[in-house]
Amino acid sequence: MSSVKIKLNPKEVEKLKEVCVSFNNEAGELINVLHKAQSLFGYLPAEVQEIVAQELKIPVAKVYGVVTFYSFFTMIPKGQHPISVCTGTACYVRGAEKVLDEFKRRLKIEVGETSPDGKFSLSCLRCVGACGLAPVVLVGEKVYGRVSPDGVAEILAEYE
Amino acid sequence: MHLLVCGGTGCRASASDAIVGKLQKELDEKNLQDEVQVVMTGCFGFCEKGPIVKVLPDNTFYVQVKPDDAKVIVEEHVIKGRKVEKLLYKDPADQKEISDSKHMGFYKKQLRIALRNCGVINPENIEEAIARDAYAALAKVLTEMTPQQAIQEMIDSGLRGRGGGGFPTGMKWKIASQNHADQKYVVCNADEGDPGAFMDRSILEGDPHSVIEAMAINGYCIGATKGLVYIRAEYPLAIERLKIAINQVREYGLLGDDILGTGFSFDIQLRYGAGAFVCGEETALIHSMEGERGEPTFKPPFPAESGYLGKPTNVNNVETYANIPVIYLKGANWFNKIGTAKSKGTKVFALAGKINNVGLIEVPMGTTLREVIYEIGGGIKDGKKFKAVQTGGPSGGCLTEKHLDTPIDYDNLIASGSMMGSGGMIVMDEDDCMVSVARFYLDFTVEESCGKCAPCRIGNKRLHEQLDIICKGKGTLADMDKLRNLSHVIKDTSLCGLGQTSPNPVLSTLDNFYDEYLEHVHDKKCRAGVCKDLMQYIIDTEPCVGCTACARVCPVGAISGERKGPHTIDQTICIKCGACMDKCKFNAISIH
Numbered sequence: 001m002s003s004v005k006i007k008l009n010p011k012e013v014e015k016l017k018e019v020c021v022s023f024n025n026e027a028g029e030l031i032n033v034l035h036k037a038q039s040l041f042g043y044l045p046a047e048v049q050e051i052v053a054q055e056l057k058i059p060v061a062k063v064y065g066v067v068t069f070y071s072f073f074t075m076i077p078k079g080q081h082p083i084s085v086c087t088g089t090a091c092y093v094r095g096a097e098k099v100l101d102e103f104k105r106r107l108k109i110e111v112g113e114t115s116p117d118g119k120f121s122l123s124c125l126r127c128v129g130a131c132g133l134a135p136v137v138l139v140g141e142k143v144y145g146r147v148s149p150d151g152v153a154e155i156l157a158e159y160e
Numbered sequence: 161m162h163l164l165v166c167g168g169t170g171c172r173a174s175a176s177d178a179i180v181g182k183l184q185k186e187l188d189e190k191n192l193q194d195e196v197q198v199v200m201t202g203c204f205g206f207c208e209k210g211p212i213v214k215v216l217p218d219n220t221f222y223v224q225v226k227p228d229d230a231k232v233i234v235e236e237h238v239i240k241g242r243k244v245e246k247l248l249y250k251d252p253a254d255q256k257e258i259s260d261s262k263h264m265g266f267y268k269k270q271l272r273i274a275l276r277n278c279g280v281i282n283p284e285n286i287e288e289a290i291a292r293d294a295y296a297a298l299a300k301v302l303t304e305m306t307p308q309q310a311i312q313e314m315i316d317s318g319l320r321g322r323g324g325g326g327f328p329t330g331m332k333w334k335i336a337s338q339n340h341a342d343q344k345y346v347v348c349n350a351d352e353g354d355p356g357a358f359m360d361r362s363i364l365e366g367d368p369h370s371v372i373e374a375m376a377i378n379g380y381c382i383g384a385t386k387g388l389v390y391i392r393a394e395y396p397l398a399i400e401r402l403k404i405a406i407n408q409v410r411e412y413g414l415l416g417d418d419i420l421g422t423g424f425s426f427d428i429q430l431r432y433g434a435g436a437f438v439c440g441e442e443t444a445l446i447h448s449m450e451g452e453r454g455e456p457t458f459k460p461p462f463p464a465e466s467g468y469l470g471k472p473t474n475v476n477n478v479e480t481y482a483n484i485p486v487i488y489l490k491g492a493n494w495f496n497k498i499g500t501a502k503s504k505g506t507k508v509f510a511l512a513g514k515i516n517n518v519g520l521i522e523v524p525m526g527t528t529l530r531e532v533i534y535e536i537g538g539g540i541k542d543g544k545k546f547k548a549v550q551t552g553g554p555s556g557g558c559l560t561e562k563h564l565d566t567p568i569d570y571d572n573l574i575a576s577g578s579m580m581g582s583g584g585m586i587v588m589d590e591d592d593c594m595v596s597v598a599r600f601y602l603d604f605t606v607e608e609s610c611g612k613c614a615p616c617r618i619g620n621k622r623l624h625e626q627l628d629i630i631c632k633g634k635g636t637l638a639d640m641d642k643l644r645n646l647s648h649v650i651k652d653t654s655l656c657g658l659g660q661t662s663p664n665p666v667l668s669t670l671d672n673f674y675d676e677y678l679e680h681v682h683d684k685k686c687r688a689g690v691c692k693d694l695m696q697y698i699i700d701t702e703p704c705v706g707c708t709a710c711a712r713v714c715p716v717g718a719i720s721g722e723r724k725g726p727h728t729i730d731q732t733i734c735i736k737c738g739a740c741m742d743k744c745k746f747n748a749i750s751i752h
Contacts, residue, residue: 026451027451028450028451028469029451030451030452031431031432031434031448031451032431032432032451034434035393035432035434065453066451066452066453069436069453069454069610070433070434070435070436070454071434071435071436072393072394072433072434072435073434073435087355088355088356089355089356089512089513089550089553089584089586089600089601090355090356090512090513090518090586092355092600093513093514093586093588093592093597094513094514098737098738101737105715125394126353126355126437126604127354127355127356127357127358128169128394129169129170129358129361129362129395130169130170130173130207130358131170131207131356131358131510131512131518132170132207132208132210132512132518132519133170133173133174133207134512134513134518136173143169143172143173144173145170145173145174149739149742150742
């Protein structure tokens with residue numbers, strides 16, 4: 001499994017099992033369990049998936065299949081400040097690509113990567129529904145509207 | 161007196177919650193907190209001019225309000241009764257202030273049925289919804305109508321599914337009601353995935369009760385006692401408001417066992433999506449709710465026969481549901497008089513892109529694109545020339561000047577080579593390259609294809625590669641033929657709606673902008689100046705004063721020249737980022 005291998009401590013394992021129990025260990029609740037697990041750990045490393053599979057009595061391959069199918073689930077830890085550039089159509093026609101290029105250039109990372117110091121990660125998302133503010137960038141939960149390539153440095157400076 | 165503050169996603173991103181806080185603080189200081197209520201509502205729709213504050217009862221509509229304006233609103237408007245002129249909307253035609261929203265171009269042609277309560281009620285307070293007739297339709301249906309009568313009313317209304325397909329809602333209910341089982345399900349599809357469409361989110365954020373009420377009516381009609389809302393995890397605010405609303409409805413006894421003493425029981429649970437566009441397709445959505453990968457399956461069997469957990473299931477979209485309560489209150493004959501012959505009622509569109517008034521609008525079916533773009537939308541941004549409007553998201557097509565006077569309805573849009581879809585409407589101007597736009601949509605489809613069937617998984621990838629080759633100036637005329645052939649094969653052989661419609665952006669741009677493709681292939685030219693490989697940035701030595709601004713901003717050091725002397729760009733180093741052109745104050749840099 002090509003994901004980060006970590007060692008969960010017994011307390012974390014216990015917590016994860018509690019999540020599974022709260023959904024009655026039902027295989028049909030797999031997606032809800034994964035949502036909870038990701039909010040617990042920030043991402044879904046291999047070990048988490050193995051425990052979920054064990055508890056829900058389903059093959060690990062199935063868990064992995066679901067995790068990789070949905071873009072909301074990630075197997076790579078996000079940065080301290082996850083940056084998402086909206087590449088929905090409205091943002092695209094108002095220049096989101098140039099903004100994205102500027103983030104890549106300044107952070108020296110590609111989409112889907114995390115900066116070596118773990119501070120920033122970069123991703124694209126499709127439409128946050130704030131098309132009036134296009135192009136839109138999210139840093140964590142904070143929304144930045146009408147971002148221009150020139151404004152990228154300013155946004156990053158807020159988190160330095 | 162009420163001060164309504166927009167709490168939609170766009171306005172919240174521009175600090176509308178801080179406006180609420182400041183208004184409350186000002187009122188508290190002046191000891192007016194009992195006289196004036198500050199209410200955070202759902203979306204007003206006019207996102208371009210947000211954040212919006214509306215004062216009731218005099219209907220004053222303040223635009224682009226900042227938190228610091230709270231003081232002047234309270235001191236001038238609330239206390240002295242004088243309108244704050246600087247915050248009023250100005251008519252772009254004559255710069256005159258308009259204080260009542262119903263006189264603004266943006267609202268004049270609109271008819272709000274699905275959005276009737278958005279921006280009017282506090283979505284977190286059920287009493288405000290009830291004051292606007294929420295749950296009156298449920299009471300009427302449960303006490304005065306049999307399920308068969310209620311279904312007939314829905315058929316008579318002519319309402320068609322607003323999620324994209326346009327299947328008649330009443331017929332769908334009738335089929336589900338005729339299948340017998342020990343348990344049936346009603347599902348609300350709130351997995352709004354079209355980039356650039358956000359009406360379902362606005363409805364759930366602004367008026368969740370209309371959806372809950374309609375689902376209960378739907379349950380009564382088909383004999384289901386359980387409802388599920390499949391909602392995107394990316395919509396935290398909508399989820400929160402829906403949860404609050406469901407709890408309040410339960411407390412009022414309008415959900416749960418024996419509703420209003422009629423013996424009918426119904427309850428609603430939430431299920432979360434996890435970011436997969438294909439889950440908007442109903443069979444994929446059902447698999448996702450069962451905890452599986454969201455892959456579509458062949459129909460038949462239709463969900464009405466065998467859906468969630470193998471039981472008869474009726475799936476409708478959020479906007480469809482939002483129309484339903486008011487149809488029962490005002491009657492099918494009221495509703496079917498609005499719209500065109502085969503498309504009744506209104507449609508909500510998310511107007512975005514290169515247009516002056518970005519926002520959420522609702523117009524009667526049959527309104528023309530020209531009315532939407534020029535009268536409601538206020539025309540093209542920065543006085544540029546209109547080029548195309550894309551409807552229907554990644555499944556739709558690009559319409560041009562010649563389609564502007566076509567009345568919008570399901571059938572006309574399909575006849576024009578596009579489709580209604582969920583109602584995204586992206587306007588493009590002369591600076592948009594149509595080949596790149598087609599590639600953009602294919603990029604989306606390639607990423608979102610579930611991979612189950614080969615035509616969609618492999619075919620779309622190949623289509624994307626062909627488009628990429630053309631954008632890079634390496635395409636031939638044969639590639640254009642390949643594009644068209646492959647598109648038809650994908651359409652004819654894909655399993656679900658995603659693959660069957662994914663080549664539409666390619667086919668419609670090939671049909672309507674053939675010249676532009678030809679220029680890319682034959683002349684190696686991109687007239688919009690978007691395709692980087694086909695252009696060069698060149699400094700005109702005459703206007704260049706040698707200020708060195710461009711050389712300093714160039715990220716790769718491709719620009720050289722003496723101070724106060726003309727500069728030049730080394731084309732072998734240039735990465736065509738455009739930074740120099742943005743920086744030049746003397747318009748000396750142009751694209752060739």
